[in-house]
Amino acid sequence: MEKTKCVKFLNRIICDNNLELFGDIPDKSINFVITSPPYYKQRDYGEGIGNERTVEDYIENLCKVFHECVRVVKDNGE
Numbered sequence: 001m002e003k004t005k006c007v008k009f010l011n012r013i014i015c016d017n018n019l020e021l022f023g024d025i026p027d028k029s030i031n032f033v034i035t036s037p038p039y040y041k042q043r044d045y046g047e048g049i050g051n052e053r054t055v056e057d058y059i060e061n062l063c064k065v066f067h068e069c070v071r072v073v074k075d076n077g078e
Helices: 003-007 018-022 055-072
Strands: none
Touching: 018 055
């Protein structure tokens, strides 16, 4: 695990584009992930999850996020 990459995430709550941030997080390096993606077409937060053109695109993006959550959470994480 690259410690320098992990330091910027240590003991912080980060609110940003999660699919972009996940690329900076090494595998199995996080203890806990909380996510609350918006419902499809229910809120206008600008671009991002929930504003896709089709419900299929929305589900595809959710699956990408959840896959990354599993990838970065430690085996003993939640």
